[in-house]
Amino acid sequence: MKPIEPRDDKDQEFFIGWEQKVPPRQKKFLYNRLIGIFTFAFLVAILLPALQVHYSQSFHYKNRLVNLEGYFTKNPLPSLLVKRPGGIGEEIPSYSIYYLSYPQKRAIPLEVADMYDSQWVSLRGTLLFNQSDTMIEVQPRSIDVINYYENTPPRPIIPEKSLGIHELKGELLASKTYLGATNPGYGKALRASSVLHVTGGIAPMLVINLPEDTTHEFILIGENNIPIEAIAPYVGTEVKIKGEVIVWGDKLVLKTNLTMINGGQS
Amino acid sequence: MSFSYKAIDWTPFKRAINNYLWVGISSYLALFTLASILFTPTISLNIMLIRAFGSAAFLLLHIILAIGPLCRIDSRFLPLLYIRRHMGVSCFILALMHGLLVIFTHHTGSDVHPLVSVFSSDSGSTISTFPFQAFGAIALGIMLVMAATSHDFWLKNLSAPIWKSLHMLVYIAYICIIIHVTMGILQTENSIVYFLLIFAGVTTLCTLHVYAAIKEFRTDFTAKTNSDGDLVETFPVEDIPEDRARIINLHGERVAIFKHDGKIYAVSNVCQHQNGPLGEGKIINGCITCPWHGMQYHPENGCAKEPSTEKIPTFNTVIKDGVVWVDHKPNLPGSPVKPAVIHEAH
Numbered sequence: 001m002k003p004i005e006p007r008d009d010k011d012q013e014f015f016i017g018w019e020q021k022v023p024p025r026q027k028k029f030l031y032n033r034l035i036g037i038f039t040f041a042f043l044v045a046i047l048l049p050a051l052q053v054h055y056s057q058s059f060h061y062k063n064r065l066v067n068l069e070g071y072f073t074k075n076p077l078p079s080l081l082v083k084r085p086g087g088i089g090e091e092i093p094s095y096s097i098y099y100l101s102y103p104q105k106r107a108i109p110l111e112v113a114d115m116y117d118s119q120w121v122s123l124r125g126t127l128l129f130n131q132s133d134t135m136i137e138v139q140p141r142s143i144d145v146i147n148y149y150e151n152t153p154p155r156p157i158i159p160e161k162s163l164g165i166h167e168l169k170g171e172l173l174a175s176k177t178y179l180g181a182t183n184p185g186y187g188k189a190l191r192a193s194s195v196l197h198v199t200g201g202i203a204p205m206l207v208i209n210l211p212e213d214t215t216h217e218f219i220l221i222g223e224n225n226i227p228i229e230a231i232a233p234y235v236g237t238e239v240k241i242k243g244e245v246i247v248w249g250d251k252l253v254l255k256t257n258l259t260m261i262n263g264g265q266s
Numbered sequence: 267m268s269f270s271y272k273a274i275d276w277t278p279f280k281r282a283i284n285n286y287l288w289v290g291i292s293s294y295l296a297l298f299t300l301a302s303i304l305f306t307p308t309i310s311l312n313i314m315l316i317r318a319f320g321s322a323a324f325l326l327l328h329i330i331l332a333i334g335p336l337c338r339i340d341s342r343f344l345p346l347l348y349i350r351r352h353m354g355v356s357c358f359i360l361a362l363m364h365g366l367l368v369i370f371t372h373h374t375g376s377d378v379h380p381l382v383s384v385f386s387s388d389s390g391s392t393i394s395t396f397p398f399q400a401f402g403a404i405a406l407g408i409m410l411v412m413a414a415t416s417h418d419f420w421l422k423n424l425s426a427p428i429w430k431s432l433h434m435l436v437y438i439a440y441i442c443i444i445i446h447v448t449m450g451i452l453q454t455e456n457s458i459v460y461f462l463l464i465f466a467g468v469t470t471l472c473t474l475h476v477y478a479a480i481k482e483f484r485t486d487f488t489a490k491t492n493s494d495g496d497l498v499e500t501f502p503v504e505d506i507p508e509d510r511a512r513i514i515n516l517h518g519e520r521v522a523i524f525k526h527d528g529k530i531y532a533v534s535n536v537c538q539h540q541n542g543p544l545g546e547g548k549i550i551n552g553c554i555t556c557p558w559h560g561m562q563y564h565p566e567n568g569c570a571k572e573p574s575t576e577k578i579p580t581f582n583t584v585i586k587d588g589v590v591w592v593d594h595k596p597n598l599p600g601s602p603v604k605p606a607v608i609h610e611a612h
Binding site: 021 | 277278279280283286290293294295297298301302304305306308309310312313314317318321325329342343344345346347348371372373374375376377378383384387388390392393394395398399449450451453454455456457459460463547548550555557559560
């Protein structure tokens, strides 16, 4: 008959959940493992943010309301033209172009754009911006027409030049998310947000990544300056898109339509 | 169970581990936040919190799923079973925060209903349009059901098999979460470390489960099978420690053979509470005590200690030449049996 082999010492301790104390060796064993697990978890908590992609320098000052005055234009997309202060060189346009949107995921309604088009207005909102572009999230009902009783400023002239038809490849995004509504404002995880922004009338933006972390951004508009909301299914994806490239002030605009995406596969 | 009904049956150990758990979770979230501000200062607050809560829930789910196989591999992990449901509810709370923040940040503020948007914003078959958020929502739904039914009240009312089957859905939830993560954030983040961490998590869990299964498989198929009519030869009496058991597989059913107070008892190895391995338990105060949750049974009839009403099948035993022989046909659950008396046999 085989003699009993002495059981491992660890098996002699037996803990039942409703008992008040855990056997000392078991307790020591578990607490050592917990220390290991916590150390690993804390390492992960530092590692994940440290290795995140470096986002574009975009911001949304949600809690800082600003009052701005400028010239409202609805074409090629609703924007406020604000005179640059101080003396500037001839190569720099004398007006800044601030794209306009409504809060959340909505564009300036067309009837509002029609109402204030080509007028000097004051408005209140919050700023979203990155290195080259700025958007104002306008507070609804904060737009007022400025009545100049005398010395009405002349209508701003924004230089506009067509660079011809080009096919461009880049990631299609909602301009508002890219400019800071969320940061990062691109990538798969943000696609749903971008899609809703575009279906809400926010202008899409084509972002082309260039070497050395530089980018080119093109605001997309449809034929006759109509927002192309139907482009939404392509948002958040890499696309090849053909259209007329227009330099509007210091902005790049791509005038296109749905049939010009991915070689007309729409 | 052999204790009166309470919302949570706190013990000092449970309370201590629960406190450590939440200190750990809070520290993780704080560290994640600080590291985000340090390394990616322009990140949006919402996005940072979404990632912090999501990654914390993902990590905690791995720990929860590792507890089961670890307990089968090494019994010193068994006390963690008592806190696993607390961990599960904590994991659900973290996942819920992640989900609510995602809905608030990405799916509100348009004319589309937020819940419709979760399921409809991605509907393509390519990687960039794959509906990864729908998988996250399904996993959250499963975790909601599990968290809501985690109390013993539901265990008693649904019955152990149904409750256990319901909670096995955690593996479906885990698969959904792996799809959610790999088709979601992994498509945005390009660091190899993200991929390696997920791969290591999945591999570790699979390895632990397979190793634990192999260990049990070996136990089942290394036992003797000599038989005499309905009786099957099992272990020498001396190989069974006092107040402990040896487990043997008889025609596909695991039987726990206990030695207590000069007698040999054989009962089903499966606890009716949550299918715990009774044979890895111990006889305490004359009752077989399950190592998983402390459910207790009288060895002489398989009835749970009052006020519980669960019953397990018993088996007839005899001792021949110092070896325990067990009748492979089980008695009805709760049937009294005459134990084999050791000194009579000798």
